[in-house]
Amino acid sequence: MVIETIIVILSITFSVRATNNLIMTSIPLLAKYDFGFSQSFVGILSALASASTFLTTALINARLNAKNRRISFVLSNFLYTFILVGYWVSNSITMWMLTAAGGGLLGLIMPNIITSASLFKDSVLRERVLALYTVFLSLSLITGPAIESYLLHFVSLKEVFLVFALFGALATAMSPFMHFPVEKRTGEKTDVLKNPGFRVALYNIMAYNIPFAILLAFAGIFEKDTFHISLSLVTLLFSLFYLSSFLSRILLSIRPAKNVRTYMIGAMAISLAGIVIMVLSNNIIIFVVALLVLGIPHGLTYPLSVLTISRAFGPEHRNAANSYFFSIMMFVGILLPLVGGFLVDTIGFRLTMTVITLIIAVLLVLTAITFRKWDAWRKANANSK
Numbered sequence: 001m002v003i004e005t006i007i008v009i010l011s012i013t014f015s016v017r018a019t020n021n022l023i024m025t026s027i028p029l030l031a032k033y034d035f036g037f038s039q040s041f042v043g044i045l046s047a048l049a050s051a052s053t054f055l056t057t058a059l060i061n062a063r064l065n066a067k068n069r070r071i072s073f074v075l076s077n078f079l080y081t082f083i084l085v086g087y088w089v090s091n092s093i094t095m096w097m098l099t100a101a102g103g104g105l106l107g108l109i110m111p112n113i114i115t116s117a118s119l120f121k122d123s124v125l126r127e128r129v130l131a132l133y134t135v136f137l138s139l140s141l142i143t144g145p146a147i148e149s150y151l152l153h154f155v156s157l158k159e160v161f162l163v164f165a166l167f168g169a170l171a172t173a174m175s176p177f178m179h180f181p182v183e184k185r186t187g188e189k190t191d192v193l194k195n196p197g198f199r200v201a202l203y204n205i206m207a208y209n210i211p212f213a214i215l216l217a218f219a220g221i222f223e224k225d226t227f228h229i230s231l232s233l234v235t236l237l238f239s240l241f242y243l244s245s246f247l248s249r250i251l252l253s254i255r256p257a258k259n260v261r262t263y264m265i266g267a268m269a270i271s272l273a274g275i276v277i278m279v280l281s282n283n284i285i286i287f288v289v290a291l292l293v294l295g296i297p298h299g300l301t302y303p304l305s306v307l308t309i310s311r312a313f314g315p316e317h318r319n320a321a322n323s324y325f326f327s328i329m330m331f332v333g334i335l336l337p338l339v340g341g342f343l344v345d346t347i348g349f350r351l352t353m354t355v356i357t358l359i360i361a362v363l364l365v366l367t368a369i370t371f372r373k374w375d376a377w378r379k380a381n382a383n384s385k
Contacts, residue, residue: 043341244295
C-alpha cells in the first residue's frame with residue numbers, strides 16, 4: 001500500500017510539474033514572439049496565472065475538507081489537460097483566458113500533492129517521501145525543457161503544448177488514487193500564521209521565488225535578444241538550470257538536512273553569488289554558469305521549506321499550512337512579473353536583478369532572526385506538554 005501510494009504521488013508530481021513549467025517558461029515566449037506582446041504585458045500575463053492560483057489555493061482549497069478536495073483534485077487534473085490542448089489553438093485573446101483558468105486549476109492540484117506526500121506518520125518515511133517528491137519535481141523540470149527543446153526542431157511552440165497534454169492525461173488517470181488525509185478544521189489559520197516555523201519556511205522560499213519569478217518570465221527573452229540564440233537553445237538552457245537543481249536535491253535526499261538553518265542561509269548566499277555572476281555576464285557561457293549556480297539554491301530552497309513545514313505542524317494542520325504557503329508563493333508570482341515587467345522595460349534585466357539582491361539580503365537577515373524565535377517557541381511548547 002505504501003509503495004503504491006508513493007508511485008501515485010511521484011507520477012502525478014512529475015506530470016503536473018512538467019506541464020506547469022511549460023506554461024511558466026513558454027507562455028512568455030509565445031506571447032512575445034507569436035503575438036508581439038511587450039515585456040510589461042508578458043509580466044501581466046505571468047501575474048494573471050499566479051493570481052488565479054493564489055485565489056483558488058487560499059480561498060477554496062484551504063477551506064475544503066478531504067472529501068471535497070479529492071473531488072476538486074480529480075476534476076482539476078482533467079480540465080488542466082484541456083487547457084494544454086487549448087494553447088495549441090490559442091490566439092492573443094484566448095491566451096489570457098486559458099492562462100487564468102490554468103492558474104486557477106493549479107491551485108487546486110499542487111497543494112494537495114504536497115499534503116499527500118507528507119501524510120505518512122513515521123517521520124523518517126515522511127521526510128524520505130518529501131525528498132523523493134522534490135527530486136521528481138526537479139526531474140520533471142529537466143525532462144520537460146529537454147523534450148520541448150527537441151520538439152522545437154520539428155514542430156511549432158503551439159504544437160508542443162499539444163504533445164505535453166499527454167502528461168496531463170497521465171496525471172488525470174492517476175489522480176483518483178491519490179490519498180487525502182483527514183484533518184481537523186479548528187483554529188488552522190491562527191496556528192499557521194503565528195508559527196515561527198511557517199515564517200522561516202516563508203522567508204526561505206521568498207528569497208528564491210523572487211529572483212526565480214523574474215528568471216522564468218524574462219530570462220528566456222533576455223537570452224534570445226542579448227545573445228541571439230534560438231528558442232530551442234533557450235529551452236535547453238532551462239534544462240541545464242534544472243539539472244543543477246536536480247543534483248542538489250539528490251544530494252539533499254542522500255544527506256537529509258538535520259540542521260535546516262545552515263542549509264537555508266547557505267542557499268541564500270549562493271543565490272546572491274549566482275545573481276552577481278548573471279548581472280556581470282557578457283557572453284552566453286558566463287550566463288550559463290550563472291544559471292548552473294542558481295540551480296543549486298533552486299534545488300535546496302523548496303524542499304527545505306516543505307521539510308520545515310512538516311516539522312512545524314502536525315498532520316491535522318498541514319493542509320492549511322501547505323495551502324497558505326503555496327498561496328503566498330503565488331502572491332509573489334503575481335507581484336513580481338508585474339513589477340518586474342515594468343522594471344525590465346524601464347531599467348533593463350541586469351539592473352532589475354541587481355535590485356533583487358538587496359531584497360534577498362533583507363530576507364537572509366529576517367530568516368536568521370526568526371530561527372531564534374522558532375527555537376524559543378519549540379522550547380516553550382515542549383515545556384508546556
